[in-house]
Amino acid sequence: MSSAGGALIVTLLTLTLIKSTPIIYAALGGVISERSGVVNIGLEGMMIGGAFTAVLFSGMTGSPVIGIIAGIAAGALLGFILGFAATVFKVDQIVAGTGINLVAAGGAAYALTLIYNQPGASPQVSALGNNFWILVAIAFACAALLHGVLYFTPWGLRVRACGENPRAVHDAGLHPLRLRLYAVILSGALAGLGGAFLSIGEVNIYSDGMTAGRGFIALAAVIFGRWTPWGATGAAIFFGFFEALQYVLQGHISWLPADAMQALPYVAALFAIAGLVGKVRAPAADGIPY
Amino acid sequence: MEAREPLAPDAPALELRGIQKAYPGVVAVGGVDLDLRAGEIHALVGENGAGKSTLANVAFGAIKPDAGTVRAAGTVGLVHQHFQLVGRLSVWQNVMLGREPRRGWRIDARAGRERVRALARDNGLEIDPDAFVDELPIGVQQRVELLRELEREPAVLLLDEPTAALAPAEIDSFFKTITQLAARGTAIMIVTHKLHEVLAYSSRVSVMRHGKIVARFETASTSVDEIARAMVGGELPQVAQRSETAPAPRFSVRNLRAGTGSVALNGLNFEVRAGEIVGIAGVEGNGQTTLADAIAGVIPFEGEMQRPPHTGIIPQDRHREGLVLNWSIVDNTVLGRQRLPSARRGILVDRRSARADAEAIAQRFDVRAASLDVAAGTLSGGNQQKIVVGRSLLGDPEFVLAYQPTRGIDVGAAALVQSRLIEARNAGAAILLISFELDEILALADRVLVMYRGAIAGEFSGANIDRGRIGNLMAGSSV
Numbered sequence: 001m002s003s004a005g006g007a008l009i010v011t012l013l014t015l016t017l018i019k020s021t022p023i024i025y026a027a028l029g030g031v032i033s034e035r036s037g038v039v040n041i042g043l044e045g046m047m048i049g050g051a052f053t054a055v056l057f058s059g060m061t062g063s064p065v066i067g068i069i070a071g072i073a074a075g076a077l078l079g080f081i082l083g084f085a086a087t088v089f090k091v092d093q094i095v096a097g098t099g100i101n102l103v104a105a106g107g108a109a110y111a112l113t114l115i116y117n118q119p120g121a122s123p124q125v126s127a128l129g130n131n132f133w134i135l136v137a138i139a140f141a142c143a144a145l146l147h148g149v150l151y152f153t154p155w156g157l158r159v160r161a162c163g164e165n166p167r168a169v170h171d172a173g174l175h176p177l178r179l180r181l182y183a184v185i186l187s188g189a190l191a192g193l194g195g196a197f198l199s200i201g202e203v204n205i206y207s208d209g210m211t212a213g214r215g216f217i218a219l220a221a222v223i224f225g226r227w228t229p230w231g232a233t234g235a236a237i238f239f240g241f242f243e244a245l246q247y248v249l250q251g252h253i254s255w256l257p258a259d260a261m262q263a264l265p266y267v268a269a270l271f272a273i274a275g276l277v278g279k280v281r282a283p284a285a286d287g288i289p290y
Numbered sequence: 291m292e293a294r295e296p297l298a299p300d301a302p303a304l305e306l307r308g309i310q311k312a313y314p315g316v317v318a319v320g321g322v323d324l325d326l327r328a329g330e331i332h333a334l335v336g337e338n339g340a341g342k343s344t345l346a347n348v349a350f351g352a353i354k355p356d357a358g359t360v361r362a363a364g365t366v367g368l369v370h371q372h373f374q375l376v377g378r379l380s381v382w383q384n385v386m387l388g389r390e391p392r393r394g395w396r397i398d399a400r401a402g403r404e405r406v407r408a409l410a411r412d413n414g415l416e417i418d419p420d421a422f423v424d425e426l427p428i429g430v431q432q433r434v435e436l437l438r439e440l441e442r443e444p445a446v447l448l449l450d451e452p453t454a455a456l457a458p459a460e461i462d463s464f465f466k467t468i469t470q471l472a473a474r475g476t477a478i479m480i481v482t483h484k485l486h487e488v489l490a491y492s493s494r495v496s497v498m499r500h501g502k503i504v505a506r507f508e509t510a511s512t513s514v515d516e517i518a519r520a521m522v523g524g525e526l527p528q529v530a531q532r533s534e535t536a537p538a539p540r541f542s543v544r545n546l547r548a549g550t551g552s553v554a555l556n557g558l559n560f561e562v563r564a565g566e567i568v569g570i571a572g573v574e575g576n577g578q579t580t581l582a583d584a585i586a587g588v589i590p591f592e593g594e595m596q597r598p599p600h601t602g603i604i605p606q607d608r609h610r611e612g613l614v615l616n617w618s619i620v621d622n623t624v625l626g627r628q629r630l631p632s633a634r635r636g637i638l639v640d641r642r643s644a645r646a647d648a649e650a651i652a653q654r655f656d657v658r659a660a661s662l663d664v665a666a667g668t669l670s671g672g673n674q675q676k677i678v679v680g681r682s683l684l685g686d687p688e689f690v691l692a693y694q695p696t697r698g699i700d701v702g703a704a705a706l707v708q709s710r711l712i713e714a715r716n717a718g719a720a721i722l723l724i725s726f727e728l729d730e731i732l733a734l735a736d737r738v739l740v741m742y743r744g745a746i747a748g749e750f751s752g753a754n755i756d757r758g759r760i761g762n763l764m765a766g767s768s769v
Contacts (some may be wrong), residue, residue: 157390
């Protein structure tokens with residue numbers, strides 16, 4: 001193999017890891033939420049909330065670590081709102097999640113103008129720099145942790161039972177709504193972390209539309225990964241690979257318009273999900289208010 | 291594991307005093323006193339909507355009464371008619387849910403498994419703790435539900451229609467378990483419609499009607515007739531008489547093959563003639579569902595099938611296949627008939643004729659509902675089933691597939707449904723009746739086919755219908 005080809009492959013793999021990371025976080029968030037029985041269509045909005053808040057707090061304090069923590073908190077807050085709407089008020093989960101997406105996107109765009117007086121993008125703030133690799137590693141640690149929690153702890157068993165038959169959970173003397181609320185808050189925190197990685201991990205600004213549908217790609221990864229933490233992680237890497245691939249191809253193929261290549265990860269998601277129709281089974285009570 | 295100290299025989303285990311519970315428009319329970327004693331099997335019987343389930347749920351603690359007190363000498367367990375299990379978890383995980391044994395931060399799976407195995411052994415229930423619940427037959431799922439309650443070592447165990455979904459052999463073994471349990475001091479109350487089971491296994495009977503207890507019997511000194519009269523508050527509704535009809539074939543299958551595995555059909559041949567009820571007898575799981583699905587057009591099949599265009603179908607599971615539970619009675623009446631010219635006005639559903647149809651069903655079948663616009667899911671099981679049966683008979687179909695048409699409903703509703711089927715037969719409909727209750731087959735069918743392992747093991751008609759020989763064929767022994 002030529003050294004140029006070898007370098008290309010290293011670039012591709014490195015980029016794959018980086019591009020997968022925010023999707024892994026959001027997809028893990030999707031897994032925990034859906035296993036509890038709440039469809040989290042608001043993952044995209046929670047990523048936006050995390051991405052923007054991370055920039056805001058990093059800019060204010062000069063500490064990207066505080067920015068990351070704030071991003072997690074923002075996601076968790078949006079998760080709480082969705083969870084509260086889905087459990088206490090029994091709002092249709094798709095409607096509530098879509099609301100969160102709209103509010104987060106609009107709110108971030110508005111806040112850019114309000115706080116920085118510059119629409120479209122924030123000024124540069126202090127970011128993680130090369131330390132972002134730590135967050136890449138933590139993504140995999142989170143997958144392992146979530147796997148352990150879901151399959152080996154009492155809480156995980158109860159969450160899984162809740163996504164299948166919340167009535168049975170209630171009859172066992174437990175609180176299905178509380179379980180779901182916690183699961184969705186956790187889901188938001190993970191998606192917020194994914195968003196924060198996008199803004200002050202990979203780069204050092206927030207710009208409108210920077211999540212670019214990754215929350216929805218993460219939802220596809222949840223399904224592709226059959227609602228398991230490792231499955232969703234693998235699916236996120238699969239989609240991340242196509243995103244990385246289009247970056248690499250853009251530098252080498254001139255006859256295909258860049259826009260067409262940018263569509264690659266979305267096309268991959270489309271085909272992956274279309275190929276699975278009828279072959280996978282969602283948690284039985286997924287999306288049904290209790 | 292420390293066992294609960296058993297109560298002395300006949301010690302009071304549960305005392306209900308002056309229980310009242312009203313819902314908008316109906317008084318479900320209107321002042322009930324009831325005592326359960328340790329070691330007894332108490333049967334609570336009554337028609338649909340008499341308030342039995344509400345009372346059981348009050349005793350269990352799931353429903354808060356408007357007035358009255360509940361005193362229990364220990365934990366109260368309730369086994370639901372519709373099991374509340376988690377299909378994709380294993381047996382032991384279902385049983386131990388909420389009380390998981392731990393080792394550090396993890397669930398101690400081995401301890402959970404052992405606990406369930408021991409519990410099953412002590413109660414004479416055979417079960418594999420690691421099996422996934424949704425892969426188990428219904429009778430075994432009920433054992434899981436029972437084990438889950440037994441794990442809590444209840445002083446009082448309430449069972450809501452426990453045998454509604456069970457095959458005869460399963461019913462026997464179920465009652466063996468229950469009798470053992472009572473012998474060890476648990477107070478048991480069975481909410482049921484099946485009066486012959488009441489007579490065979492209970493020690494006392496309480497009859498509910500319109501939210502009140504209208505009669506109490508010692509089982510040893512009463513009869514099915516006496517209990518049934520108390521339930522309906524007068525004489526029993528008579529099942530319609532069959533009349534002579536002309537025998538033109540309406541429905542037939544030749545060499546019908548469908549399904550896979552143990553429930554596959556291997557080449558069925560039979561016909562159903564106009565004005566005839568053909569009963570398919572057999573133990574559940576011998577291909578009846580495959581046959582029904584093939585006739586309903588839900589699964590592909592090989593071979594020939596002659597099915598008239600106007601066919602009415604009564605599916606086995608009214609919740610999953612018969613009704614959309616959160617739709618109104620009117621909307622459910624249209625369901626599956628929306629393409630018929632009579633149900634449409636242009637490209638729209640004809641709401642007026644739908645309402646007229648729903649009214650006709652409500653009247654013919656005595657459906658008790660606050661209005662035709664209430665969700666079907668708010669009705670009792672018997673009323674739901676009446677809607678399903680009524681819909682299938684709308685417009686006088688030429689052929690009717692009736693799969694377990696009286697499953698889990700009370701004697702009054704069952705007699706009504708059976709009468710309407712016989713009336714449809716007398717009017718010339720060809721009816722294929724699939725039932726796991728041999729009594730129902732013998733009461734209704736002109737001809738009986740016994741199904742065993744996907745094949746017709748025997749045919750009986752007229753004077754040749756012989757309960758004993760049919761039972762033998764159902765069990766798989768040749769005659």
